[in-house]
Amino acid sequence: MLRRSLLAAGGVLAGATLVPPRPRAEEPVDVLLVLAVDVSRSVDEDEAKLQREGYRTAMTDPRIVEAVQGGMIGAIAVTYMEWAGAEYQRQVLPWMRLTGGRDADRWASALAEAPRASLSWTSISGALAFGTELLDQAPFEAARRVIDVSGDGVNNSGPPAEQARDAAVAKGIVINGLPIMNDRPSFNRRHSLPLDQYYADSVIGGPGAFLVAADDFDSFGAAIRRKLIREIAGRSGPRMERA
Template sequence: MRRRTLLAAPALLAAPARGAEPVDVLLVLAVDVSRSIDEDEARLQREGYRNAVSDPRVVEVVRRGMIGAIGLAYVEWAGFEYQRLVLPWSRIATQADADAWASALAEAPRASLSWTSISGALDFSRRVMEQAPFEGTRRVVDVSGDGVNNSGRPVTLARDECVAAGITVNGLPIINDRPTFGRAPPVPLDQYFQDSVIGGPGAFMIVAEDFDAFGSAVRRKLIREIA
């Protein structure tokens, strides 16, 4: 199967020019849409990110930053052959910016398919980061998912390459009581994320105990990442 390529307007894919608009942090949200996530769970994830980004508490943290703005991109991923830039880079500095971003995400089509390639998600997110049109003082990939890497190359290699490129990888493991493709994970998911997924200066994870708790976990995580 041919690998899907990143699709967006050419201006959004250009490397940041000298004098590019500054932001406090460049943040890629990399969200699992593999087959272990059903339609209701996919909806809860989308709503969790929409509500978190547009939450006035999150916007206030953004505004209190040294620059008072963040750069935000939203990626969905599944197996090694599928990653998609759902929302290209946006500069979030006001409540209106955050509300517009949340509305755009509500209108974007959803997909659920294939296996779970966290390594593919990190590789793709690193390329998205390299193409950011803003200049960030920090660079972070926030990867969420409900399973371990079972497609593509080892996740530790992709994680280490992100860290070497100056990108911090944070994690949001979702504890799902359904085995992935009928198989239980080899280790508890939170331990797996701690050992194999997160990395870089100040890297951390916040566990969502289930999909219903996802929205609260996302909000707490965004506030910590931005602050």
């Protein structure tokens, strides 16, 4: 299994395309958004394609672009990371500032070209801790900082998810969730709670935190669109939704 490498001075991780270090900028955005995506082995190749395509089509959706442009600043900054067990988190796309449809198209094209890995186990705690590091090193400034974590299983590697969640929330970060309800046990380990309730109890946190549950990978695209609109626009709503 690949070991995790930490970000250094705005660069990206071993296993991802390297970019030159960037100084911390004063350029503001409405929200800093980490998209944290499960690539554990419970996610097969077809499901992984649906997952990535869901993010690509969502980000270029005119409703998402409208939400971006409707903010006070009219810009957001997004980074895309993938995670599996406690020793694997990877920043796939560096921080990018999006202000409209052209930026969204560039982001979607970059994601389509990025390589994908699949590793064992599911460490939501590792994903949240790494997402927090990415936010701390973001080259933009924002009043709102959000980790958007999606996955199809419970934490079964590394520290408890609650520990990483509480540490992130203490730093003013909001964690929202997108549990994928595919009823597939992760390495034959079932949990006593439905996955959406587990995310509600153990994963999401911070002011206005919420989750949108997808019934399966086929409904993932609709779920991420609904979720991104609410996150980007900063809208209030129910704590738990279903796509």
